[in-house]
Amino acid sequence: MTVFGPLGPSLAPYLRSFKGFRSALKTHADWYANLAGYRRMGLKYDDLLVEERPDVERAISRLTPRQIYDRTYRFKRASQQSILHKDLPKEEWLPAAEDVRYLKPHVEEVVKEDAERAVWDNIAVSRK
């Protein structure tokens, strides 16, 4: 269980539940996401998930072949830009509409499965 980072606990769902506050939060979040700079390297937010973990590895293996291909392409392009110490040209930045959480649902599914397995492994059985 990670404490910090994209897989850790988040206040966002709670904050989103306040209706009036939501638009202000959205503006701030968009500003922050652009400032973080990963979109300038052509990456999606879910590309930043720490993948050296068994659950995320299993989630990645559940992507479609097309998703895996695209993900690898984005990584290659970003590391090339990193070598050049340059952002991508502006027209190649990742548009906000394409920055979707393509991996998170799979990770959540895997975490849920692991939690269920732990429950079954430690269950105390009583006869009715």
Next chain:
Amino acid sequence: MLAARTSAARNASRLLQRNFASVVDTAGVKVAAVDNGEPTSAVTFLVKAGSRYENKPGVAHALQNFAFKSTAKRSAIGTVREAELYGGVLSSSLSREHLALTAAFLRGDESFFVDVLSSFVTEAKFTRHELNEYVAPVCEAESTSAASNPATRALELAHGLAFRNGLGSPVLSTAHNPVTAELVEQYASSVFSKNNIAVLGTGISQEALSKLVEKSLGKLAASAAVSSTPSSYFGGETRVENYEGPQTVFIGFGATGAPTAELAVLAAHLNPQPSVKWSKGLSPISADVPVTASVQTVLLPYSDATLFGFLVQGETAADVKTAAAAAVSALKAAGSIKAEELKKAVAKAKFAAASSIEGRVGFATTLGAKVLAGAPSNLDGTLSSLDKVDTSAFSNASAALLKAKPTYVALGDVQQLPHADEVGL
């Protein structure tokens, strides 16, 4: 006197029932159960979903291995662990015509296990990751191990030659025809309908099973029964290189239409398997088969066709040739059978038919197929039709078999193994 009478009555009630008492239409699903007081119960959902009905090769096999994976109600691990806590056994099996989903469990646990079976039928998820992580590896292992068995492989090839489509399509999937989760889901939604399923219980009362089925399968769609073109017999010859296992030849003869009693008697007459250990048996074949070769009669009855044949295996191709020639000449001579030999063959065939429903699996699949087809769910009809076989009907049936083009499969050293004309066909 009274004591004798009561004990006779008790004995009568102890007589095991070897058929389903009745078939009840519960919410559109055929439900049949028999309770002989066994210590455990078993419930089988027999579905017309064998490889015969599949629209893409391998889909039926994938559906079989998807059984007991995650459903809307419980996950795959939840199903397995909970079944283990109850001490039950879940299994699925596939034939050319039927998919059988079976749960065997202790008496009293039926509500859980019927729920497991019906939740797979009604609300399975068919996720892509389960196909890749659990189902596809099992399918691949099963088809690889089947392919390494020459007898299984010869029979698969023979079905393809004999019936081409429908019954001819292979039971197991191959790596060359990848199956997707969407295809499996599509196939499942077409075959899992009310008029395609028979629920068979042993060791459980009819009322209890009907009540559970009504509750769990009541919302299942009642779409049209799956259709397949009626089987027709073609026949042909094929020779396939094979480097492991014995040299194998399959000589098959097909007949269309409902399986006849004559063919069952013919198979019993020619079957070289001895009834007593260490003897050669009295079959007309057994005397001429070399020690290093073996001949088995194969009788595969389906709903609208039958494949009858000899599976000949031996260490060398020369042995196989001698044994196959002996089998073919015995079949040709079978037309002039003597009355007392026929009597013996009929008795053997009746025993084979009766003992096939002895076990729980044979009982559910043999009688279950009858339940699904709407035929009377007992063996009386089969046994009485075996009794009615006479010499003229028998010789007509064997002559009709020989008239059609035989199915000939040679598997092994194709340079040495005999051709069809070399064994007398």
